[in-house]
Amino acid sequence: MADPATYRPAPGEIPDSPGVYRFRDGDGRVIYVGKAKSLRQRLNSYFQDVAGLHPRTQTMVTTAASVQWTVVGTEVEALALEYSWIKEFDPRFNVKYRDDKSYPYLAVTLADEFPRVQVMRGAKRKGTRYFGPYAHAWAIRETVDLLLRVFPVRTCSAGVFKRAHQQGRPCLLGYIDKCSAPCVGRISPEDHHRLAQDFCDFMAGDTTRFEKRLTRRMQEAAAELDYERAARLRDDIQTLRRATERNAVVLPDGTEADVFGLAGDDLEAAVQVFHVRDGRIRGQRGWVVEKVEDVDDAGLVEHLLQQVYGTDEADGTAVPREVLVPVLPTDVDQVESWLTGLRGSRVRVRVPQRGDKRELAATVHRNAEHALNLHRTRRAGDLTSRSQALREIQEALGLDTAPLRIECYDVSHNQGTYQSASMVVFEDGLARKSEYRLFSVRGRHGEGAADDTEAMHEVITRRFRRYLAERSESGDVELGDADAEDGERLVSGPIDETTGRPRRFAYPPNLVVVDGGPPQVAAAARALEELGIDDVALCGLAKRLEEVWVPGDDYPVILQRSSEGLYLLQRVRDEAHRFAITAHRKRRSKGMTVSVLDDVPGLGPARQKALLRHFGSVKRLRAASVEEIASVPGMGERTAAAVVAALAPDDTAAPTEALAPSAGMLGT
Structure with a gap:
């Protein structure tokens, strides 16, 4: 727990201007993003007496280790930048919006x-x-x-x-x-x-225009005595009317609005929105909100509007003329300006006071209350059970703190071939899929590991060597090219100076779990010891009896079958196994397919796809001339000539040889 005074900016450093600020923890991870009309006033409020802060704000400022800010020109710009950073960094102390189900x-x-x-x-x-x-x-x-x-x-x-x-x-x-x-x-x-x-x-x-057009055509067909076409057009008009009548009319024709309802308490809330277009309900959506920051209903509505409309900045077609909310957002003028910019015309944000719109808002509010009650029923004790699971793991393994970040590793192969390993991450007892990683096991000589223990040793070594490299501020930890994955850039520092985002392996886990018993645990422990890492706990979960093995112990740690801690470890292990076997199957399917174009010099996967897309099959490609092949975008005469030479019939090639997709042509 850090003392906020240790990273408090000096007096006069913070500008008195609109902007967006970011709190980071000791590992450089962004844990909170906020905006302010005056950065100086807002940030100074965080560095008052900690005892006077809201409990959630206390936790945030004591978890943080630094604060940064960016000055913008207007409050509308701050609103857009705040949403962009929340989506990019997914800070743990910002309000979390989770769809209460996957809507089609x-x-x-x-x-x-x-x-x-x-x-x-x-x-x-x-x-x-x-x-x-x-x-x-x-x-x-x-x-x-x-x-x-x-x-x-x-x-x-x-x-x-x-x-x-x-x-x-x-x-x-x-x-x-x-x-x-x-x-x-x-x-x-x-x-x-x-x-x-x-x-x-x-x-x-825009239904009336098409109905009028079809009606006019029907009348023209009837005037020309083409009664069959007139009958078909009549049926088409009835079809359009049936499709339109499926949505109930709730507001006067032409009304275009989104109606929001909110119900909740200090810890969580449920949000519902009805999308009304042309006076009819065209859709409905809901979220469950975890209030991990201190926010009132006005602030919650502001964040909600960012969540709903922020992803539609490309065209703004989802922004209606009117947004009806239960409480006006904190900066309603700035929100209206932002939405107006997205839509390209005036957008009003208001609270309905009377009439049909108020009655519909009451209906949406009742839907939100029902969704919250349903959520509580389904997830009763969920937060408690997650906390209990982490506490049980802490006590069983003798850890100083609860393992808030758990990484689990598993190796999958087919009799030693196509070896793949997975790293899955659980934070606060929940899967964090954006942090998942895959490894292709190479072994000592580049031909795969001899067994699971060697593969586990290699994977743990590679993961934590990257962690050491990315955490090294001075850059004194260097890795050779043979240790680098394709596309990985191993440089010092937890934050990428170009993008400002955390590097791929910048954060250490509190607990490493390996899928296996004493041999796999010993291999992982040896890898950590060789790298000099002694502040990361390690254990293994054996499948047969679900025993928890700790390095150096002759006997396993036995958790009760009904234990929440064991249940969490099982979920982590099973997720790692699923992720590893999926990667292994992809590698195996790629490796077991061979293309007749793979040996053509200068013809990679992208060009192979272009050729197949253009000609449709190898048979047609084989019949094509050099000029026809060279006309395909991305192809040159030299490569086209090489393709013709490779596909030329010879004594050994089968006359109807089919093309199987190469490894590079399959989706990842």
């Missing part, structure tokens, strides 16, 4: 040559238009199935699209007129893109 979105990949309509979850991708979120994926599929009659946009995967293109025949949807079949050239890329844009416009609420 209706996504249109407008950045593709032939846009695709599909259901998507997870992080949003650039160049993709999203609608929702929806409560259920089946609701999206039902809506899309209805609309494909009017907007026959591509919905197939890349594999199905490519196969149909090669065969010259569309899939079933193309035959029943629910796809315009761009795979076989029935529609040009430009027309298909316009069709996808019309689909997006309809989903965004």
